[in-house]
Amino acid sequence: MSGAQEIDVAQLARARAARYRKLVLAGRVGTLVFIVGAWQLLTDYKIIDPFFAGSPLGIIERLADWFTHGTAYGSFWYQIWVTMEESLLGFIAGVTAGVFFGVLLGEVPLLSDILTPYIKVVNALPRIVLGSIFVIWLGLGLPSKVMLAAVLVFFVVFFNAYQGVKSVDRNLVNHARILGASRLEVVWHVVVPSATSWIIASLHVALGFSIIGAIVGEFLGAQHGLGLVIATAQNNFDTDGVFGAMLIIGIIAISAEGLMAMAEKRLLAWRPARTNDNNAGGI
Amino acid sequence: MEVESLSMISNPTSGGDIVLAGVTKRFVTPTGQAMTAIRDVNLKIGAGKFCAIVGPTGCGKSTTLTLTSGLDTPSAGTVHVGGRQVDGITPGVGFVFQHDALLPWKSVIANVALGPQLRGATKTEARELARDWLTTVGLSGFEDHYPHQLSGGMRKRVQLAATLINNPSLLMMDEPFSALDVQTRAIMTNELMRLWEQTRPSVMFVTHDLEEAIAIADQVVVMTVGPATVKDVFEIDLPRPRGQIQDIRFEARFLELYKMIWTSLREEVERSYAMAASRKAGDK
Ligand SMILES: Nc1ncnc2c1ncn2[C@@H]1O[C@H](COP(=O)(O)OP(=O)(O)OP(=O)(O)O)[C@@H](O)[C@H]1O
Ligand SMILES: [Mg+2]
Numbered sequence: 001m002s003g004a005q006e007i008d009v010a011q012l013a014r015a016r017a018a019r020y021r022k023l024v025l026a027g028r029v030g031t032l033v034f035i036v037g038a039w040q041l042l043t044d045y046k047i048i049d050p051f052f053a054g055s056p057l058g059i060i061e062r063l064a065d066w067f068t069h070g071t072a073y074g075s076f077w078y079q080i081w082v083t084m085e086e087s088l089l090g091f092i093a094g095v096t097a098g099v100f101f102g103v104l105l106g107e108v109p110l111l112s113d114i115l116t117p118y119i120k121v122v123n124a125l126p127r128i129v130l131g132s133i134f135v136i137w138l139g140l141g142l143p144s145k146v147m148l149a150a151v152l153v154f155f156v157v158f159f160n161a162y163q164g165v166k167s168v169d170r171n172l173v174n175h176a177r178i179l180g181a182s183r184l185e186v187v188w189h190v191v192v193p194s195a196t197s198w199i200i201a202s203l204h205v206a207l208g209f210s211i212i213g214a215i216v217g218e219f220l221g222a223q224h225g226l227g228l229v230i231a232t233a234q235n236n237f238d239t240d241g242v243f244g245a246m247l248i249i250g251i252i253a254i255s256a257e258g259l260m261a262m263a264e265k266r267l268l269a270w271r272p273a274r275t276n277d278n279n280a281g282g283i
Numbered sequence: 284m285e286v287e288s289l290s291m292i293s294n295p296t297s298g299g300d301i302v303l304a305g306v307t308k309r310f311v312t313p314t315g316q317a318m319t320a321i322r323d324v325n326l327k328i329g330a331g332k333f334c335a336i337v338g339p340t341g342c343g344k345s346t347t348l349t350l351t352s353g354l355d356t357p358s359a360g361t362v363h364v365g366g367r368q369v370d371g372i373t374p375g376v377g378f379v380f381q382h383d384a385l386l387p388w389k390s391v392i393a394n395v396a397l398g399p400q401l402r403g404a405t406k407t408e409a410r411e412l413a414r415d416w417l418t419t420v421g422l423s424g425f426e427d428h429y430p431h432q433l434s435g436g437m438r439k440r441v442q443l444a445a446t447l448i449n450n451p452s453l454l455m456m457d458e459p460f461s462a463l464d465v466q467t468r469a470i471m472t473n474e475l476m477r478l479w480e481q482t483r484p485s486v487m488f489v490t491h492d493l494e495e496a497i498a499i500a501d502q503v504v505v506m507t508v509g510p511a512t513v514k515d516v517f518e519i520d521l522p523r524p525r526g527q528i529q530d531i532r533f534e535a536r537f538l539e540l541y542k543m544i545w546t547s548l549r550e551e552v553e554r555s556y557a558m559a560a561s562r563k564a565g566d567k
Binding site for chain 2: 171172175177181190193270
């Protein structure tokens, strides 16, 4: 009796959802246009000082100049590449070390009991200051930035991997042991996969930290990179330049985040779909 | 099934007898107190025998299986299997856990193939064998599903296949069929009996269903309320093969045994309720 009605209801719901999505999109574009427009107008009419606030058009001009004529220390593309390389290497090194030590300490309670107080002390330090040490030790080149990024990434991933290992279902471990798994095989077949959801949750924060590490490292002393571009712009009171470089960093971070979401989907394909997956791209 | 029977013959640990002597297990509760789960359990199960264990809930049945399989060690007493004291995982043991123990990130076929793979089979061999076992438990066509995509009963059957594929000579089954509906349960029980008669592992089978226990076992062990100990052991002298378990329930000898064992078990179940009620009254 209600077959046709049900189809109607479903169609209506879909139409409503589509309208809602359009509304959200329009709202987003509107917000952007409003903010950028207001910014441009306010600075055009000198209601706020363009020297301090920069202006959207100024930023675009500055970026166009950098892209076409390069910076004082080489092409702009090269600066972007250097920062990305540092972040990426730092990210990989930090994640690898974090997962390794997280699993190791999670699996060997004696080791974790011995090391816990030291790890807590190091974690409590503002690790950014390590950047200065790394510049002294490793010089102005790539290694000091990679090191700082890796250290920032390491702790986030380490704590999550450790927690993940600790929360492994004993039942699954017992099952694998009965089937004949050795200690290492239990780690490989049960512990690591089950900690993977924890580790992946930490990677989003870790990704941000790897970029922060690279940029701050460049701030502290470098010959290339977006951090240096920002530092130079800052010294010249070039507000448009600072904002321009920030915009580029933002674009890099968002693209990396997108790539990671794709990797995450593949790695966690076995998990039941969550009902709110369709707003995954939400905020 | 040819392959399995052959490897059973070449398996020297096949169906050793199980002897628990004065076994006690204490746990530390979350509040830091010691609690005794089982105390002074003495039990002997002959090689290749099918032993069903019944008892009130929470009395320590699962704990008994855990100690026999070597997953945990007793606080006092000893467990011997085939004359060898249990120390580490008992060789040749299989365990169908009370709770879901399939690896959620592995597909059904990978879960079933895991046992042979861990024991040195190549991936193709293991998968081939796993496919046969999935057919045996009626799940061919579900190879590439993940466990969360199966029903509770289907998961239990995968679990069964994942355990039996290793040809255990000693089989722990902790309420393996409790998640199944009555019909599937009957089919699975008959299937289990068929497989058991082929390879004859020693079995410890925990169940809350006394009819099931009598229908399939050589020996029914009744445990007391916790901390549990063995209260009575009943030899089930119904002839084998027993045929369909649905039919055997109406035989005179079956009913006689049922009455006897139920009288023993009922006391414990009632005491367990009385204890729970008095604990509740005490809390107030
Ligand atoms: N790891 C543990 N730590 C602390 N207490 C435990 C642990 N395992 C079991 N127990 C306790 O031991 C007792 C016996 O548990 P067990 O799981 O053996 O019962 P059971 O007879 O299998 O019950 P059921 O029929 O409900 O499955 C329970 O009171 C339980 O709380
Ligand atoms: Mg139990």
